[in-house]
Amino acid sequence: MIARDPIKLWLNAHLSLVYVFLYVPILVLIVLSFNKSGLPTAWTGFSTEWYGKLIANPKILSAAGNSVIVAVVSTVISAAIGTLLAMGLEEGKPNPWLDALVAAPMIIPDIVLAIALLSFYTLLNMNLGLHSIVLSHAVFNIAFVCMVVRTRLKNFDRSIVEASIDLGASEITTFRRVTLPVIAPGVVAAALLSFTLSIDEFIIAYFTAGAGQGSTTFPMQIYAMIRFGVTPEINAIATIVIGFSFFLVLLSQRLNREAAA
Amino acid sequence: MSLLQIDAVTKRFGPVTAVDRISLEVRDGEFFAILGPSGCGKTTLLRVIAGFEAPDEGRVRLAGTDITELKANRRPVNLMFQSYALFPHMTSFGNVAYGLEMEGLQGAELKKRVEQALAMVRMSDYAARKPGQLSGGQRQRIALARALVKRPKVLLLDEPLGALDRKLREQMQIELKRLQQDTGIAFVVVTHDQEEALTLADRIALLDRGRVVQLATPRELYDKPVNRFAADFIGLMNFIEGKVERSSFEAPGLGRLPAPNGVADGPAALAIRPERVRVTDTAVGATVQGKVEGAAFLGQDVIAHVAVPNLPRPMVARLAAGHPLSAKLARGQQVWLNWQADQAVILKD
Numbered sequence: 001m002i003a004r005d006p007i008k009l010w011l012n013a014h015l016s017l018v019y020v021f022l023y024v025p026i027l028v029l030i031v032l033s034f035n036k037s038g039l040p041t042a043w044t045g046f047s048t049e050w051y052g053k054l055i056a057n058p059k060i061l062s063a064a065g066n067s068v069i070v071a072v073v074s075t076v077i078s079a080a081i082g083t084l085l086a087m088g089l090e091e092g093k094p095n096p097w098l099d100a101l102v103a104a105p106m107i108i109p110d111i112v113l114a115i116a117l118l119s120f121y122t123l124l125n126m127n128l129g130l131h132s133i134v135l136s137h138a139v140f141n142i143a144f145v146c147m148v149v150r151t152r153l154k155n156f157d158r159s160i161v162e163a164s165i166d167l168g169a170s171e172i173t174t175f176r177r178v179t180l181p182v183i184a185p186g187v188v189a190a191a192l193l194s195f196t197l198s199i200d201e202f203i204i205a206y207f208t209a210g211a212g213q214g215s216t217t218f219p220m221q222i223y224a225m226i227r228f229g230v231t232p233e234i235n236a237i238a239t240i241v242i243g244f245s246f247f248l249v250l251l252s253q254r255l256n257r258e259a260a261a
Numbered sequence: 262m263s264l265l266q267i268d269a270v271t272k273r274f275g276p277v278t279a280v281d282r283i284s285l286e287v288r289d290g291e292f293f294a295i296l297g298p299s300g301c302g303k304t305t306l307l308r309v310i311a312g313f314e315a316p317d318e319g320r321v322r323l324a325g326t327d328i329t330e331l332k333a334n335r336r337p338v339n340l341m342f343q344s345y346a347l348f349p350h351m352t353s354f355g356n357v358a359y360g361l362e363m364e365g366l367q368g369a370e371l372k373k374r375v376e377q378a379l380a381m382v383r384m385s386d387y388a389a390r391k392p393g394q395l396s397g398g399q400r401q402r403i404a405l406a407r408a409l410v411k412r413p414k415v416l417l418l419d420e421p422l423g424a425l426d427r428k429l430r431e432q433m434q435i436e437l438k439r440l441q442q443d444t445g446i447a448f449v450v451v452t453h454d455q456e457e458a459l460t461l462a463d464r465i466a467l468l469d470r471g472r473v474v475q476l477a478t479p480r481e482l483y484d485k486p487v488n489r490f491a492a493d494f495i496g497l498m499n500f501i502e503g504k505v506e507r508s509s510f511e512a513p514g515l516g517r518l519p520a521p522n523g524v525a526d527g528p529a530a531l532a533i534r535p536e537r538v539r540v541t542d543t544a545v546g547a548t549v550q551g552k553v554e555g556a557a558f559l560g561q562d563v564i565a566h567v568a569v570p571n572l573p574r575p576m577v578a579r580l581a582a583g584h585p586l587s588a589k590l591a592r593g594q595q596v597w598l599n600w601q602a603d604q605a606v607i608l609k610d
Binding site for chain 1: 339360407408
């Protein structure tokens, strides 16, 4: 056998440990979601019983439905506004102040944003509900969309816009047929990111949801359930969410890679 | 007949005057070149004609109609961009069809026109490819077809050969000339490459610092430059500083030199092309004596550098490779240079 570089060996060991640290708890959770016994202490056999119970729970279903509505609507809003914002910022003169202001919602702690939004809605005498969560999520999602789309616009050849106009197209036609299709992979990647951020967002939703089951989102429902202990049902929910998030992350990375190519 | 008229156009960017009261005319079916070093205003002038920049002063007329206020997408003028600016998400066919679709063309007529245009640039086999799957030369052909398919009154080309390697350039030069003659469309090419302008154009406007220095045929521009800038920018040129006295040219230390008559007295420079300089190894009717500094064999001809006393820089002479002296020129050898008076040019500024 060839003697291996000891530094490489150490690095590989380190890498493995990092992955163990990151993923073992998640693996445990996934395994437990298929445990026949409701207790996390012992494995008593494979079962999909908890997934069945989950589907039969109307509260969980309605909360999941709410979360999807919030995520879809806030994603659509922020994809549209964020993309236009990115185009405007890339077109104009570089201004570090404007850039900082746009990026701020990504950096401000969620709890601060949550309190700020709640006070603002109260000041406006606004009724709270799903719509207020949608708006709140749009606030930070616009920032994320803008950031992702701007990286796409950085290597966008502006002369194709002029070429389109030179060939007789109006500004609107040019946007619809040239600019948007070319930056589309970036916009879709940004939308996927904002969807993922929105669907599992808890603090801001919790503060701006108001009262009642009607505006309870999925993370809020899990939080409510967990107060009575971690049930195997929750493990099952978490496993589904993990699978879904993984899928979205992979999709978004793939789109970004294609966009860069 | 005059097709495109640029009438005293000025364009400023802040304190910089990019285009300074330029007037010129492009004729019907002409291959016109706007030539100049970078920063001379040629690209700005091109963008004014295309409609991407509004001039601060002056008018642009096309076939008698004032188009100064007309937006770029309404002008019967098309531009081939330096970077080609093909739409990366569309096929070659889609790229060429785009401009026609904007005119409302569709169906069989659209298909026919696009196919004709692709055939014209010999790209019919690549209709289904996207720009990313084409080579630089192929992309340029698609860009050409895309601009020509709209049958513009004037086709503008921004540094059309700049991005191509030498072999492809020569091929494309011939191709452009052929396309221009076949279509009869007036081509206006903007370039910093004098060789490109000389080979392609019927007439050339030489620009410097936002102004037209000389507007002439390639031959006139080469043989009769109006000033030092024009003489220096086009090809190789020998300059001898001196003065004109009683209509004959004299250089300090060299005496009277052969030069054309009819120039007013005063300080001036004599300019003579290297290929007009005759080299002899005996003093037969010779005017200037010097020593060979070096000779370079270039295939068809030999370039000789000859150090002449009282001249700051060696004179350059170009000999045909078949010239009896060309193979014998050795460093340090005594030679005599002369030229015909009417082949030199006297420049006052």
